[in-house]
Amino acid sequence: MDILPNIPLESLRDELTSTKRICVIGAGPSGLAALKVISESPQYKAGRWSITAFEDRTNVGGVWLPAPPVDNPPLTPLYDSLTTNLPHPVMAYTSHSFPPSTPLFPNAAAVQAYLESFASHFNLLPLIRLNTTVTGAKWEAPIWTITLSTGEVLPFDHVIVANGHYRLPRIPDTPGLSEWMATGKASHSAWYRRPHNIGDVVLVVGGGPSGKDISAEMCSVAKVVIHSATGTSPEDIGNLKRRGRVIEFKSDGQVVFEDGTSEQAIDHCILATGYQMDFPFFEDSVILASIPPPSPPLPRDLFNSSYHVYPLAKHLFPLQSHYPPSSLAFMGLLIRVAPFPLLEAQARAIVRVFSDPSSLDTTHEAIDIITRSEQLQAAGALTPLQLSKAWHRFEEHQQFDYRNEMYEFAGRSRPSDEVIVVPDWEREMYHEKELLRTAWREVEQRGEAEKWVKGVGEGGVQEWVELMRSLLRWAKQGDPDDTTSCSRL
Template sequence: MEMLPNDLLRHKSECENLKRICVIGAGAGGLAALKVISDTAYFKSGKWSVIAYEARTNVGGIWRPAPPVADSYNVPLTPLYDSLTTNLPHPVMAYTSYSFPPETPLFPRAHVVQTYLESYALHFNLMPFIRFSTTVLDARWESTKWIVTLSDGERLTYDHLVVANGHYHIPRIPDVPGLADWVKHDKAFHSVWYRKPDFLGDKVLIVGGGPSGQDIAAEMCTVTSVVVHAFSNPGAEPKSVNTGNLIRRGRAIEFRANGQVIFDDGILEDNIDRCILATGFQMHLPFLEGSSMINKNMPPEIPPLIPSELFNSTYHVFPLEKHLFPLQTQYPVSSVAFMGLMMMVAPLPLMEAQAHAIVRAFADPGSLDPITEAADIIARAEKIRRAGASTPLDTAKAWFRFDKDEQWSYRDELYEFAQDVESGTPPIKVTEWEKECCDLTVEMRSAWERLEKSGEAGEWLRDVGKNGVQDWVDLMHRVMDYAGNPHN
């Protein structure tokens, strides 16, 4: 049926008023953004549209496995090693809107998390909003729109970007004297290439005290005569390591050509055959760098002034309002959001909260208050400096590392901010059991590993989760009681 002139004008007006949103990445953050956006009245009424571009062939991001490539010049798509289990109990790490299936092991293997994310995407019908095997090569603000160039050569315009491409891809190699030569001669390699414990020599050095560094050190103890584990706090006990061939050392400060490494306490270890660097990853936003939408340098120290452009120091993206929205002058602050940059947090529920805040800012740009946010940024910088950061680099490294309670207050603040526009969405507060269980994760994980080794875990899991979240809360309390019983 042919449109009448008035219908044509109305259709043109509706197209012009349509808010088009581009999500970069379909890992945990991108999926949260798609779910929350597609739930809104704006989307359901046809006022908003959303699409995610995912470089790989399925959802999942870091949780979707990829084999290590054969050479050190091409980085694997994910650093996922074969034995990886979550370092948080899944009731704490799950989206608030979608639990793991009943009887899921409390600390699931990576493939279980991948299946969970696939199930989440199917349950909320997100797959139609994802274009797979498509990389965003370039995104630049021109006049009033983001111009996005895709890997197939297509160029499209969007009103908003949600950047959810993750930050566990480009390995960070520390600038330590002699280390570059070790890497060049394949005597040292980053953990992004690690998949399982193989014999690499009689004496192996693991650098890095994070979860992957501790896991890899424990695994290498099963195949190597001596494992030296170097990290900044050697007084901390590695997780579940109870072997006689592990040596803990402080920070490595010099690598010598003869297999010797010197540590910050002056101790020298010799005859080291190989080194695995579990030293983290760089924040990587190549689609913004080519168009000068972001400055890949260390930002100037503040106060007195907040810079007028956005910076990627590779340790942090700065400055961001609410750790999401770029406080700069090249493009509207509310036109783009950066998801999931925090570390040492429960990421999925946090990114879900961020998605709700993003909807608020996209719908109502005036809800962002640059003056208040700038003051908050300056206050955070001063807090980090009081905690011991003496250089801009120290500040950058600490920027997204939330202390014990910050992630909980941050989540609550995001939901409070989102409530003003998202009518009908009940306020979501972080529960006390989340805080308690997160604080006791190390003890809980150790106890759960003992239950799995003893063969009792299956019985503990029987029917748990069939009656809702409280089942999981009760199980975690039982496991914590088990952990505190010296006779177990």
């Protein structure tokens, strides 16, 4: 494995001017995308670049690699019943499809197997050091010094941050919640794996996919499940109660909601309230852990608000005054996106900036950041906290425009390459993802899933496109003689 020996940094500076060394922190979906794209670059193939990923776990996969919830916080929040909320043809890397006959919305084990297949297919494993944690990353001009759990201290020209953002639980500051947490009356969903008896009345807080899944599962073991999500209108369905945002947790087991109503005698609360962006290997000299000041002008420091990293050119490269923006990149920060193909596009943009730092027009990028800030403010992100929550959140098709922008930017350095454009069917199927998932669940409940996907994909991705279109037609039109068809859901 191509790793520098642990010897004084000064003696290596001359060597580093001829061979650019790239460090990737993490070998989950982001790290694998970076390894794949960079290992196929002309610079890597010519021996002018080397790349090493450091992964603190026993295998690749990141959040998709299961682990029991024994660490604090757990290594992954992966619960047993988790399936993707996107059809896998939309979710997959563009360079590597899921195997033929894979269920349209695969479970976590299938995604983990897919990521292992991706790493094997592109011969990425020799570039990864498993069971090795990056404990420190510090800029010491003109290089980054990376400290490892092995005790090694290694120099790199570039660092790619690919450590994910589903590890450190986010605990709301709702009045009274800290007391519930301290007494074990509330826990974060990071520790949840399957429905189990934690009382007759269970409160689940959070309106995202995990909140919906966990509240539905807990209905099978609890007498009453209260699912709280901001803006939800009160509704009772069997033993499930849907309620709005909790504004207070009282010591007697009572909670008060945003509309003034309350629920009594709650035995336990599960917080499906998300995760914080966390970079424990960086010192304050690299990134400050706080909400950034209002702009313009852009701050001279890089900030991690726990919701976003700011200011980043192209949501990737840090615009600050302490180290070259082209020496560091943050991958996979965007939310509400199809992540894997977007990561490939980001990796292509990174290759261009690493190979030609002048390609990053910092003045133009600063203007783009200010423009986005103004657009979000106009759309209702009025406070610094609201702005930070919205910053990396893309709406509907913005992610596809962003991918095209990354492809176009990356392609300028190699004009002979074919221009990559997101196909229209990806936009179409992403827009229909909720209906597709509802229809697929009905197909599974009928025991017909295997019949639907058998052999699909053997002739290429277009077969999956036709399957999804067929499923949508069935969901929207149904069988006029079938009263249980998806058209009636």
